[in-house]
Amino acid sequence: MAGSAGGVHPGQVIQGRPPPGNDGGMAAPPADPAAVLRSRNYLGLLLVAAILGVPVSAAAYGFLALDTYLEQEIFTHLPRGLGYAAAPLWWPLPVLVIGGVLTALAIRWLPGEGGHSPAGGFKMHGAPPAAHLPGIFLAALATLSFGAVLGPEMPLIALGGGLAALGLRLSRRDPPDQARAVVGAAGSFAAISTLLGSPLLGAFLLMEASGLGGPALVLVLMPGLLSAGIGSLIFTGLDSLTGLGTFSLAIPGLPPFSHPSAAEFGYALVIGAAAAVLGPGLGWLGRRIGALARPRVMVVLPGAGLVVAGLAVAYGYATGKPVSDVLFSGQASLGPFITHSAKYAAWAVLLLLACKGLAFAVSLGSFRGGPVFPAMFLGAAGGMAMSHLPGLPVVAGVAMGIGAMSTVMLTLPLTSVLLATLLLFSSGLTLMPLVIVAVVTAYVTSARLAPRPAPTGEPAGDAGALPVAGDR
Numbered sequence: 401m402a403g404s405a406g407g408v409h410p411g412q413v414i415q416g417r418p419p420p421g422n423d424g425g426m427a428a429p430p431a432d433p434a435a436v437l438r439s440r441n442y443l444g445l446l447l448v449a450a451i452l453g454v455p456v457s458a459a460a461y462g463f464l465a466l467d468t469y470l471e472q473e474i475f476t477h478l479p480r481g482l483g484y485a486a487a488p489l490w491w492p493l494p495v496l497v498i499g500g501v502l503t504a505l506a507i508r509w510l511p512g513e514g515g516h517s518p519a520g521g522f523k524m525h526g527a528p529p530a531a532h533l534p535g536i537f538l539a540a541l542a543t544l545s546f547g548a549v550l551g552p553e554m555p556l557i558a559l560g561g562g563l564a565a566l567g568l569r570l571s572r573r574d575p576p577d578q579a580r581a582v583v584g585a586a587g588s589f590a591a592i593s594t595l596l597g598s599p600l601l602g603a604f605l606l607m608e609a610s611g612l613g614g615p616a617l618v619l620v621l622m623p624g625l626l627s628a629g630i631g632s633l634i635f636t637g638l639d640s641l642t643g644l645g646t647f648s649l650a651i652p653g654l655p656p657f658s659h660p661s662a663a664e665f666g667y668a669l670v671i672g673a674a675a676a677v678l679g680p681g682l683g684w685l686g687r688r689i690g691a692l693a694r695p696r697v698m699v700v701l702p703g704a705g706l707v708v709a710g711l712a713v714a715y716g717y718a719t720g721k722p723v724s725d726v727l728f729s730g731q732a733s734l735g736p737f738i739t740h741s742a743k744y745a746a747w748a749v750l751l752l753l754a755c756k757g758l759a760f761a762v763s764l765g766s767f768r769g770g771p772v773f774p775a776m777f778l779g780a781a782g783g784m785a786m787s788h789l790p791g792l793p794v795v796a797g798v799a800m801g802i803g804a805m806s807t808v809m810l811t812l813p814l815t816s817v818l819l820a821t822l823l824l825f826s827s828g829l830t831l832m833p834l835v836i837v838a839v840v841t842a843y844v845t846s847a848r849l850a851p852r853p854a855p856t857g858e859p860a861g862d863a864g865a866l867p868v869a870g871d872r
Contacts, residue, residue, distance in 0.1 A: 448571070449586035452564045453630040459563055460556050460591040463537070465642070467552065470545035471728070489716055492547055492709035492723055499546025500705030503767050504697040506539035514539025514768045515558050518550060519690035521683070522771055522810045524609050527561035527584030530569075536562070536768070543767040544729070548708060549759040550769025551729035553592055557606070557770075560591025590630065605772075608812045660834050663791035668834045671786060671800045672841025675779065679808030680846055682761040689765025697766075704766035708759040715755040719748045726756045729769070730777030738780055738798055746788040753781045771809050776819065779805025799824055799831040800838035807839045808846045 474495055479487040507514040512532025516525050528536065540555030564587020565580050585606065592602045693700035712726035721744075724733060737744075744752075760774045783801025787794040803820035807813045820835045 445582060448568060449564075449583055450630055452567045452583060452587060453590040455567070456560050456563050456587045457590040457630065460560055463541075463556065463559065464552060464595075467541060467544045470541070471547075474545060475547070475724075489713055489723070492712050492727060493706060495546055496548065496705030496709035496727075497702045498705075499542050499548060500701035500703070500766070501698075502542035502546070503539050503548075504701035506535050506542060507697050507701075507768070510535030510538065512536060515555060517690050517765070518554055518769060518771050519683070519686040519765045522554070522609060522812070524585075524588075524606065525558070526581065527565035527587070528558050530562060530566045533559060533562045533566075539768040543763070543769045546705070547712070547727035548705065548767040548769065549727065549729065549756060549763040549774050550767055550771070551731060551773035552770060553595060553605075553772045554770035555768065556591040556595065557588040560587040560589075561585060563587055564590070605812065605815045608815050609810075657793060657795050657830050659830060660796070661791070664793075664796050664834055665837055667786060667789075667792045667797070668800050668837035669841050671783060671797070672804045672838040672843075673845050674782065675801070675804035675808050675838075675842040676845035676849060678757065678778075678782070679775070679805055679842075680850065682757055683764070683809065685758075685761040686764030689762055691765075693766045701766050704762050707762050711755040711759045715751055718751060721748065721752075725752055726759055729773035730756075731773040734773070734777050734780060737777070738784070738794070741784050741787070741794050741798075744784065746785060749781055749785040749788075753778060753785060756781065772806070775805045775809035776802050779803070795824065796831060796834055799835050803835040804838040804842035807843050811843075813839050813843045 475487055475491070479491060503514065512528060512535045515528070515532070515536040516523070536555055536558050540552065540559075543550055544552055561584035565584040567587075568580055568583045588606055589602065592605070595602060689700075689704065693704070708727070712723040715721065715726050716723040725737065730737075756774070757778055760771075760778065763769070763774075764771065779801035780798045781801070782805065783797030783799070784794060785797075786792055786801070787797035799820045802823070803816045806819050807816035810816065816839050817832065817835050820839075821832045824831060
């Protein structure tokens with residue numbers, strides 16, 4: 401996209417480096433972001449992001465619809481076809497083993513190893529090459545549809561970014577690297593536009609995960625917000641045409657919350673500190689399992705599926721509750737779980753927290769998916785368990801638990817505050833002070849408890865460069 405206003409390419413500003421000058425090789429001063437916003441090439445970049453947002457968001461909708469369809473076929477229709485009135489309690493055992501085999505095959509034999517492992521944390525890795533997309537798609541589908549405890553957000557981010565970058569490459573022969581990076585990021589925005597209930601929340605998640613900041617923020621954020629808004633419209637339109645739903649997280653029908661009390665602020669400190677211990681512990685276990693699985697995926701992943709299924713069966717046998725409480729990401733079951741909290745005894749919630757937490761850690765280190773929804777579900781379960789103590793309403797405990805657990809698993813405190821408050825509708829603003837206290841406590845405590853990194857003696861790198869271009 402050379403030839404923009406003043407001869408400046410938007411990517412040069414996005415990356416935080418001054419463009420080359422014409423005076424004997426001396427670098428010119430950094431470009432004015434406002435001038436880039438007014439340039440013809442930047443308007444063209446917005447147009448490309450808007451156009452590509454339509455097919456990318458439609459593809460993301462199709463992926464989520466296919467995942468839901470396969471889940472129902474595997475866990476509902478197939479048992480009935482075999483003569484069972486409902487899926488027997490042992491049903492997840494063979495299903496998760498098969499899911500582990502299929503995921504391992506995608507990781508082992510397809511380019512890209514099925515995408516990045518979630519055991520490394522929630523990170524932006526840039527748009528993957530087109531050759532990696534089939535492996536990411538199949539590994540994620542085998543993970544999600546067969547019941548592993550991971551969410552769809554990381555595969556959707558990768559698929560959306562890869563599809564948008566591929567579309568840009570097909571539209572012109574040799575797009576600049578920075579244009580490809582920005583359009584790829586816009587495709588990721590479009591792919592998860594309504595997954596968290598709001599295109600603004602999805603955009604904020606990617607913005608904070610990317611580490612964007614400074615004057616370059618608006619240059620990258622504008623194409624992403626545009627794609628997210630278009631993606632939201634596509635999801636809504638496809639829902640009206642197909643009736644399959646928007647696949648958007650929403651928790652309506654919660655009891656009202658009037659105002660925080662001193663006791664609830666005390667609980668916020670306790671919940672934040674508890675999340676700072678539990679979350680990193682699960683992450684550590686996931687990384688250990690990941691190190692074990694990496695060289696022997698064909699053996700470890702079926703075994704991991706068996707462990708996840710065994711935890712779900714043990715929970716269902718002990719409580720009489722559905723095994724789906726433990727299986728899957730928790731995206732679909734989070735709302736009903738919270739609204740029917742009165743039907744769960746305290747010991748059942750604690751058992752669910754233990755079984756789903758271990759299943760989440762095993763899935764983190766072996767399968768392919770994202771940590772957002774399992775972290776939210778575990779936080780909600782922890783807050784619900786705490787609500788059996790005097791002076792803590794369920795909705796307050798759930799909000800603080802979601803915020804605290806999200807921030808230690810994602811290391812994104814601002815997004816975690818928004819997650820907990822925006823998802824709780826009218827009570828969210830009233831609950832925000834409690835959520836902030838829980839999130840800050842969890843974030844600071846986990847940072848204090850984390851081991852100090854070993855000094856490398858190497859420079860930290862260019863502080864001005866922003867990681868929006870991905871891991872190249």
